[in-house]
Amino acid sequence: MRSDMMLKQVSAGRMAVTKSVHVASYTSRRLSTKVASSSSSSMGCSGSHLRSPQTQSGRSLQQKFYENRILDRYTSQEPKKVTLRQLVLFGRQLTEDKLIASANYVRSELPVRLAHRISDFQYLPYIAGTNPHLKMVYDLYWRAFDEFRKFPPVKTLDDNRRFCDNVKKNLLEHSQVIPQLGMGVSECADLVSPDEIDRFMNQMLISRISRRTLGEQHLVLSEQFDDDLRAHLGLRPSESFAQLGAAPRGFATQRIGIVRADCSVAQIVHECAHRAAGVYEDAYHLPPGSAPQVLVEGHTDATFMCIPAHFSYIVHELLRNSMSHVISRFAGRLEDAGPDGAPAFPPIRVTICSSHNDIVVRVSDESGGISADVLPYIWSFTHPLKAKRLHNFHAIHRMEARIDEVDSVSPLVSFGFGLPMSRVYAKYWGGDVTVHSLPGYGVDAYVQLPRLGNVVENISARRPPQQTVV
Ligand SMILES: Nc1ncnc2c1ncn2[C@@H]1O[C@H](COP(=O)(O)OP(=O)(O)OP(=O)(O)O)[C@@H](O)[C@H]1O
Ligand SMILES: [Mg+2]
Numbered sequence: 001m002r003s004d005m006m007l008k009q010v011s012a013g014r015m016a017v018t019k020s021v022h023v024a025s026y027t028s029r030r031l032s033t034k035v036a037s038s039s040s041s042s043m044g045c046s047g048s049h050l051r052s053p054q055t056q057s058g059r060s061l062q063q064k065f066y067e068n069r070i071l072d073r074y075t076s077q078e079p080k081k082v083t084l085r086q087l088v089l090f091g092r093q094l095t096e097d098k099l100i101a102s103a104n105y106v107r108s109e110l111p112v113r114l115a116h117r118i119s120d121f122q123y124l125p126y127i128a129g130t131n132p133h134l135k136m137v138y139d140l141y142w143r144a145f146d147e148f149r150k151f152p153p154v155k156t157l158d159d160n161r162r163f164c165d166n167v168k169k170n171l172l173e174h175s176q177v178i179p180q181l182g183m184g185v186s187e188c189a190d191l192v193s194p195d196e197i198d199r200f201m202n203q204m205l206i207s208r209i210s211r212r213t214l215g216e217q218h219l220v221l222s223e224q225f226d227d228d229l230r231a232h233l234g235l236r237p238s239e240s241f242a243q244l245g246a247a248p249r250g251f252a253t254q255r256i257g258i259v260r261a262d263c264s265v266a267q268i269v270h271e272c273a274h275r276a277a278g279v280y281e282d283a284y285h286l287p288p289g290s291a292p293q294v295l296v297e298g299h300t301d302a303t304f305m306c307i308p309a310h311f312s313y314i315v316h317e318l319l320r321n322s323m324s325h326v327i328s329r330f331a332g333r334l335e336d337a338g339p340d341g342a343p344a345f346p347p348i349r350v351t352i353c354s355s356h357n358d359i360v361v362r363v364s365d366e367s368g369g370i371s372a373d374v375l376p377y378i379w380s381f382t383h384p385l386k387a388k389r390l391h392n393f394h395a396i397h398r399m400e401a402r403i404d405e406v407d408s409v410s411p412l413v414s415f416g417f418g419l420p421m422s423r424v425y426a427k428y429w430g431g432d433v434t435v436h437s438l439p440g441y442g443v444d445a446y447v448q449l450p451r452l453g454n455v456v457e458n459i460s461a462r463r464p465p466q467q468t469v470v
Contacts, residue, residue, distance in 0.1 A: 070149075071115050071118060071119060071145075074111055074112050074114075074115030074116075074145075074149070075112075075115045075116055075119050077112045078112075079109060079112055079113050079116070079210075079457075079459055080105070080109055080112075081456045081457045081459065082214075082456070082457060083453060083454055083455060083456050083457070084259055084305050084306065084307070084429070084453030084454075084455075085305065085452070085453040085454050087217055087256065087257065087259050088256045088259050088261050088305065088453065090102065091221055091254075091255050091256035091257050091259070092254055092255075092256065093252050093254065094221060094224075094225055094252060094253045094254070094255060095247075095251070095252045096157060096225075096246060096247040096251070099157075099160060099221060099222060099225050100154055100155065100156075100157075100159075100160060102217075102218050102221060103154040103159075103160045103163050103164075103218060103222075104153060104154050105214075106163075106167070106214050106215060106218045107148060107151050107153070107154060107163060109214060110144070110148045110211055110214065110215070111145050111148045111149040113207055113210060113211050113459070114141050114144055114145040114148070114211070115145060116207065117141060117203070117204060117207050118138065118141050118142060118145060120200060120203055120204070121134065121137075121138045121141070124192070124200065125191065125192055127188075127191050127192075128184075128188040128191055128192050128197075131184045131187055131188055132184075133180040133181070133183040133184035133187065134180070134181070134184035134185075134188070136176075136180050137177050137180050137181055137184065137204075140173060140174060140176070140177065144170050144173075144174070147166065147170070148166075148170075151163060151166060156246065157246065157247065160222060161222070161226075164218070164219055164222050167215045167218065167219055168219060170215070171212060171215055171216070171219075174208070174212075175398040175399065175400050176397060176398055177204075177208060178205075178208075178393075178399040178400070178401060178417075179393040179394075179396055179397060179398065179399050180393075181201065181204055181205075182381075182390040182393035182415065182417065183390065183391070183393045183394060185197050185200075185201055185381055185382055185390060186382075186390035186391050186393070189382045192382075194380060194382045194383060197381065197382045198379075198380055198381055198382055201381045201382075201420075202420075202424060203460065205401075205421065205424045206424050206427065206428050206458070206459055207459055209310070209424065209425060209428050210428065210457055210459045212400075213258075213307065213457075216257075216258050217257040217258050217259070218257075220255075220257040220258050221255060221257045224253060224255035224257065225247075225253050225255070228253040228255070229247055229251065229253075232248070232251060233248075258307050258308075258309065259305065259306070259307055259453075260305070260306060260307070260308055261305050261453075262303040262304075262305070263303060263304055263305070263306050263308050263311065264301075264302075264303050265299075265300075265302045265303065265304065265311075265352050265354070265359055265361065266296050266300040266301070266302070266352060268308060268311055268312050268315055269294070269296050269315055269319075269350050269352070269361070270294075270296065271312065272312055272315040272316040272319050272403065273294035273296075273319055273348075273350075275316065275403065276291075276294075276316060276319040276320050276323050277291035277292075277294070277323065278291075279320070279411045280320075280323050280324060280327055280411060283410070283411045283412055284327060284331075286327075286334070290334070290343070290344060290345075291323060291327070291345070292322070292323055292326045292327065292343075292345035292346065292347055292348050292365075293343060293345075293347040293348070294319065294347065294348045294349075294350055295347045295348070295349050295350065296350045296352065297349060297350070297351050297352070298351040298352040298353055299352045299353055299354040300352060302352050302353075302354035302359060304354070304359045304449065304451040304452075304453075305451070305452060305453030306429070306449065306453070307429075309402060309403070310425045310428070310429065311425075311449065312403045313401060313402060313403050313421070313422065313425055314422040314425050314426055314433060314447050315361065315363075315447065316403045317418035317419065317421070317422045318363040318422065318433075318445045318447070319348065319350075319363060320411065320418065321367075321418060321419070321443070321445070322348045322363055322365035322367060322443065322445075323348065324411070325365065325367030325368065325443070326345050326346065326348065326365050326366060326367050327345060328367075329366075329367055329368045330344060330345045330346065333345070346365075346366040348363065348364065348365045349362075349363075349364045349365075350362070350363050350364075351364070354451065355451070356451070357450060357451055357452065358431075358448055358449065358450060358451055359447075359448070359449050359450075359451050360446060360447070360448045361446070361447045362444055362445070362446050363443075363444070363445045363446075363447075364442060364443070364444045365442045365443055366441060366442040367442050367443055368440060368441065368442065369437040369438050369439040369440060369441060369442060369443060370435070370437040370443060372439070375437055378419050378420075378435060379419065379420050379423060380420070381416075381417075381420055386416035389414055389415055389416040390415060390416065390417070392413050392414065392415050393415060395413060396413075401421050401425075419433065419435065422447075426447060426448070426449060427458055428457060428458055428459070429449055429450060429455060429457070429458070430449075430450050430455030430456075430458055431447065431448045431449035431450060432446075432447075432448050433445065433446065433447050433448075434446045434448075
């Protein structure tokens with residue numbers, strides 16, 4: 001009886017939750033020109049593209065011309081890209097001068113990266129630009145662009161603390177961006193060609209990761225520097241050193257922020273497996289320890305240079321997919337598994353391979369494979385099958401695409417977002433995620449990432465040349 005209930009829950013879970021999420025009417029939201037015309041940084045325009053000036057926003061052409069002149073100054077600059085190795089080397093032997101140089105790099109780099117994405121919004125077809133969700137992100141980006149470009153040069157540790165407060169505030173505000181973009185593109189799915197909107201999403205998300213990486217790296221370096229300085233001065237945690245003008249001469253720390261030079265692949269896989277198993281056991285009310293086992297094989301002592309938060313996100317998403325589909329497929333076996341009986345589910349095998357240049361991780365399951373009608377669109381944000389699920393973003397306000405969000409986002413709500421977002425993370429660092437479906441048997445998913453941290457961030461500043469309206 002109990003397992004019968006479980007079986008029903010398991011197979012109905014994702015569907016049921018998906019259906020219960022409020023799906024906003026596309027037409028009622030799309031033409032919200034009131035929103036589009038009220039802001040000081042309206043995307044609205046009269047031509048087929050948003051860049052052309054217009055009067056409906058109530059702002060003078062002169063003002064728009066002035067704003068776009070400023071934007072052009074920034075979009076004419078290429079981002080100064082970094083490698084993981086540079087981040088690591090920079091943090092070692094971190095002095096006050098270097099910390100301040102780091103702050104000024106982030107201060108001048110963020111507006112350049114934001115300007116390129118603001119420009120992407122302006123070149124979206126007009127009708128997409130009136131979407132209130134996309135408009136909201138556009139406004140957030142303009143505000144952040146203005147704040148960072150106007151922030152005075154950082155000269156002292158105290159200036160840096162103020163700058164860090166600004167970065168933190170910005171990161172928090174922008175945690176709404178993914179849900180807003182998701183809702184925006186889902187509502188524009190039949191207005192803009194799928195290739196164009198996928199390109200737009202990929203650019204937005206990869207650039208977002210790049211800005212967060214720079215911001216978070218600087219924040220963590222600053223915190224680590226302050227902690228070490230406090231310890232060096234013998235101050236208790238409650239004692240402030242806000243008045244301290246500068247660090248003592250010769251003071252340096254050996255910290256590398258959010259990067260790890262020798263991250264253990266197997267350890268991350270084990271952590272993600274543990275987390276994913278717990279999530280699905282809770283969600284489906286399975287007995288503790290009954291989720292599919294994750295067997296880790298191959299080069300289990302491999303290490304590499306990475307940002308663990310990024311690598312964990314990818315591994316966790318792949319394991320989540322495997323677990324949920326293996327559980328759904330074999331839920332009927334729960335009935336037969338006694339307390340000492342064989343595990344109900346076939347295991348998920350994770351094979352680690354470490355070569356000189358790359359780390360490759362294969363996640364193999366017996367989920368039955370990806371159905372033929374879904375398979376061609378697994379990387380798309382906008383195919384109707386996917387776009388419909390992006391409506392689920394109406395149910396949440398914030399998403400940072402981090403593994404520690406599992407507590408705030410139900411595993412039963414599917415956004416169709418895990419695979420494309422994982423690939424965005426991998427591509428950002430010059431890697432990739434690929435998926436092979438073995439019909440009727442299972443799925444093999446591969447993550448490949450450069451091992452040595454010497455690949456420059458894969459962000460493109462330029463817009464793709466072609467724009468089409470469907
Ligand atoms: N291991 C797998 N076995 C069977 N089907 C899979 C597997 N991995 C992915 N799929 C299929 O590919 C689709 C897309 O996967 P993706 O991770 O992008 O989105 P999702 O899992 O549906 O939602 P989200 O990841 O946002 O929770 C899934 O809905 C599922 O149909
Ligand atoms: Mg998924």
